[in-house]
Amino acid sequence: MSKRQIKLGFIGLGFIGTIHSIACFSMPLIFKNLPFEVKLGPVCKNNTEDIPHFFEKGVKSIEEMLEDGDLDAVDICTPNYLHYEQAMKVIEKGIPLYLEKPMGVNGKEAYEIMEKAKEKGLIHQTALMYRFMPAVNQARDMIKNGEIGEILNFKALMLHSGYMDPKRPMSWKMKKATSGGGAIVDMGIHLVDAVRFMIGEIKSLRANSKTYFKKRPVSKGSDIYEEVDVDDWTSVEVEMENGGWGSIEASRISPDLEEETIFEIYGTKGSIKITTKQPRYAILYKKQENVQIIGDYDKKSKFSEYSMSIYPPEKYSLGWMVDLHMASLINFFTNIVEGKIVFSETPTFDEAYKDQLILDKILLSAENNGKVISNLKD
Amino acid sequence: MSKRQIKLGFIGLGFIGTIHSIACFSMPLIFKNLPFEVKLGPVCKNNTEDIPHFFEKGVKSIEEMLEDGDLDAVDICTPNYLHYEQAMKVIEKGIPLYLEKPMGVNGKEAYEIMEKAKEKGLIHQTALMYRFMPAVNQARDMIKNGEIGEILNFKALMLHSGYMDPKRPMSWKMKKATSGGGAIVDMGIHLVDAVRFMIGEIKSLRANSKTYFKKRPVSKGSDIYEEVDVDDWTSVEVEMENGGWGSIEASRISPDLEEETIFEIYGTKGSIKITTKQPRYAILYKKQENVQIIGDYDKKSKFSEYSMSIYPPEKYSLGWMVDLHMASLINFFTNIVEGKIVFSETPTFDEAYKDQLILDKILLSAENNGKVISNLKD
Amino acid sequence: MSKRQIKLGFIGLGFIGTIHSIACFSMPLIFKNLPFEVKLGPVCKNNTEDIPHFFEKGVKSIEEMLEDGDLDAVDICTPNYLHYEQAMKVIEKGIPLYLEKPMGVNGKEAYEIMEKAKEKGLIHQTALMYRFMPAVNQARDMIKNGEIGEILNFKALMLHSGYMDPKRPMSWKMKKATSGGGAIVDMGIHLVDAVRFMIGEIKSLRANSKTYFKKRPVSKGSDIYEEVDVDDWTSVEVEMENGGWGSIEASRISPDLEEETIFEIYGTKGSIKITTKQPRYAILYKKQENVQIIGDYDKKSKFSEYSMSIYPPEKYSLGWMVDLHMASLINFFTNIVEGKIVFSETPTFDEAYKDQLILDKILLSAENNGKVISNLKD
């Protein structure tokens, strides 16, 4: 059986583009029976000198890339403020689009990208890749199957410390105009999306943000400082539509030897814990039996089964970051082959737009000194 | 050298009284050179049948106990709503008092007890025993010594699940009139006190409380239900006088295989973590060196050195609950021998009163839908 | 119902006697419905000055103690080389005996004590208290129930570091004549006993011993050194009668922040792990299901159920050392009340004798450069 050839163009090849491209070429080595073969096409970036030889070529502009008539898909991995214009151009050309999160610097941009993609009927996806984490899917299945009863309370935490050097110079991630927000946008969107995916929709929220490092040198070693207008740390209290409540916290100022993403979900019959230190399994505690269980979970949803089938097996693990991105990209490429978005659990533009709307409300609440915001739908 | 004899009367001998009495008994076996010897005197409780023979006797009323002229100290371990009247009687008699937390069901009761004890010039102490935990003292010393720089953010968590059986009948702990509050009073007072002890005073706060189990059978197996008017779960956002901020969370609805008390403190130069799973050592992470350290810490304050000297060594450990109570009681008895409260770090009535004032404000904020409360001093 | 009064005499009140006595007086506070009440009787030790007041009295000789006609039981906690003579005297008097491990300094002494106790028909027990550890009983039940299939291999480890200071002076534990052996006798007997209890009888063995600290000051600070003739470290390869094999290792030269006893048992269908860091639960891994389980185990043997009923519940835990000794002593006292050794799982003199025979063979193998020894029964 011949495999569908997919020529993939990259826009941006920084940290996250690197992770995507490692995922793309490792794919056929780990999964022999994929229905497609990904060719690493052109890379659009400023400095095209350091592009490894196994990409087709470097190009300086997105227009130049899109002139190339035979692109089957494009992967956008640029800074947030560039997403909107780039995505609109790719969609206009009718090329399937894989877009890093967040879709834009605010809900409005996300909305327009989503609408445009719908109009064109394009296969599309965002890199909200926690939806492909086995532990997240186990937790989602366990919750649906009533293992922990009614959900009372949860925590979703992403505690990092990447920006704690006061001399770390200003970057696009530290200005609202270019990033859309700080820790809560950059990392928090994963938490918001995973919470919605596992537990359900958010009904109201209240946020508290802090910016500790209020000024940054404009460049490395400079004495000139610019103001940081995004959060270093944000904590959000949320009430869920199904009656539970919880907190979502994203931090760039929590120093520790190892960084972790953590979910703790407490219900009337037990609890579930997830840590990125063991992304394959959620830890289930069943209160009545007083038993803690970790390992395979056999009452899987269809999506859960599918996502396990495209997640690298343990002996081939490339670290959880690449593993997650690989599964997410396989889902995207498979949808291209199928000509439709097969699983509704896919992190589509609709889902990412909903997440971004919530981010907008979180920023609004934080700006208004922790005002409770209940209208999350517009 | 002959030891000072201290005849100790107990009021109440439930769970916590049992822990206190085991501590008193074990003390001279573990510490050979204490300057005092504790004799287990009368026990005042309703059912005096089941009092082990090594207590002097059982008595039915506090008056009967106090008639006994040779009591050197009294330890009150009764339900919260009984503290005020009992404490006032003991203090009136001029007998040194060890009082379980919280001092009363509200700040007003605590204030009056504190004032009365001052008036009488009595040696007194509360059982806010986290002040004697080696890890807590290490953390306090490390913070004072600047090991983690300026404190940015912290978490203080006590996640239990003792009240999750909906058939668990009503008790004094589930009514505000008899307990003063739910999880946040019963357990949260330890967190409030330890935060103040380690990090400093609280400047303002905002609280969020939930009562999940809103009704309880009046007694075991009964079909008649009574309303629960205290919290199952409370989370408090606090701002500290020294500029940091953090959260304090006490829960009775967080099921897990093991219960834990956790402190995580993040500063500009590193972080400190404490868990009751290892009460002897705080975990220090130094960001610049990228090193995590656990074990002895040699830049100790005087109180820290002293508290280590009265904390059971590892091979004699009786579990962290008894170990902490033993150190706390040794401090109390030593102060009786010395005729003064030697260390200002002692959990005196003044300190416990300050904690209880904060609890009152937490309850007020929670009742007012999370209103920020800044005036914490009256 | 009136409780049976048991007046208990102590011979020796060092570290382990202290642990036993804390267990004895805490018992009635934690377990309200015991069918007996233990009175702390006379203590026989050299220095009777520092005996706390709640013991009846101090006596200088065992004869003086035994003259006291109303002793209901005696607990021997002296150095190993004194056990034989003391135990024989107690047994001769017909008093139920609780004897610390090892019974004597060799199998011959153990044999004679065992035979004498049989002759007198005495209730007796040794302090091989791992038989009362909930995790050990869970493991034993799991193995019997076939949870991990046929046992292939195991490890039993006790890694301590108490003797690593080269200036630590000579003591009875470092001479074979007074101790019977070093790490392998002092600690290894627990491993040998627990292995036999959980897995079955040993068929053959081969041992390797090392003495790193070959000389010790005769007393603290002395320049005169005496030779150490016992092991600091011993590792034993064993073959089991049921076909599995494994290793038993006891060390006094393995420095670490926390000391631990560990069992790892591997079978054809899974594995079981035990650590003293969590003495309540064994960790069961089931290979076919790829699931790791920790918590309550419901297919309990009768002894397992019984031992759980006399093991302090978690909130009353006095640390695993006291918890284990309390359960062990409750079993002993209950047998006195019942007039017979109710459970064959009790660590009787027969069982302790079998363990000590194995220790003798381990020493023999180590002395013979690791010779395999198959005849373990005489």
Add this chain to the structure above:
Amino acid sequence: MSKRQIKLGFIGLGFIGTIHSIACFSMPLIFKNLPFEVKLGPVCKNNTEDIPHFFEKGVKSIEEMLEDGDLDAVDICTPNYLHYEQAMKVIEKGIPLYLEKPMGVNGKEAYEIMEKAKEKGLIHQTALMYRFMPAVNQARDMIKNGEIGEILNFKALMLHSGYMDPKRPMSWKMKKATSGGGAIVDMGIHLVDAVRFMIGEIKSLRANSKTYFKKRPVSKGSDIYEEVDVDDWTSVEVEMENGGWGSIEASRISPDLEEETIFEIYGTKGSIKITTKQPRYAILYKKQENVQIIGDYDKKSKFSEYSMSIYPPEKYSLGWMVDLHMASLINFFTNIVEGKIVFSETPTFDEAYKDQLILDKILLSAENNGKVISNLKD
């Protein structure tokens, strides 16, 4: 600066070849300033159909591959029994060779390969990649710097369970003729090499091997069984030239949720622990200070500094397997560029030959019922 082009041919592309090729591909994306660029050249394997397009081509024979005159290096990832013939051919052609472990099925084969490579003066290396693990280098540096004093005892463990399904059919790994040995050869060689690298040379040894699954179906589902003549499990007692002693254990029959490689090294002043769960840092315990330290270690050897510089930084980690192989391969390619083996710590054929000699002696001891073997040099 133009980079040296290195065209790399692969012989074998199974599991380990896949890991090597992912490492080669990812290298230039993670390390921008490498002095070379690796081109994925021809792959020699039986089935050339499933070779991804980014390799130059598939070839059926090694001769065909070597005809291609422009190969700069060859990587052999085939079953052990094929190494000798293939390696000799590559060396004969004068092409730098990267050879998977073990070099051959016995020391004799390894010797001849080593001698031939010396004769030809070739750059060469084996995939004994634990030498590039940061934690292993930290441990090595710490030991050299005296952090734990004189080494007394160690454990090196690799506990897997890959062969526990009795229906898993026969493969080349389960016959001595094709593998050279079982668990102890396949996995144990890493332990032997890492022990020699960190601690020093082995003076004598004694081994114990077991084969639990003695027969295997000749192919999947077959009723015909073939005999397994290699070990499932081997434990080796070793005495070191510097006076310490320890054990090396490799197992295919130790089921657990996660597989781990563990080193525990105990010295007179402390201990060091390594687990593949945290390959970046060794855990150092300093007994005198009673402190456990994990994180960066600043007294690094030159090789340690170098190896850290070629090990993927945490955010780019591709899992420890790929990370280690990437560092190992970067060392090999750098040596090609430099025209010499720069660091003597490189796992050269000489080092791998010494390891294999020890494996031969381990097999000999096991076959001779645990005979002590002291002559390890011929």
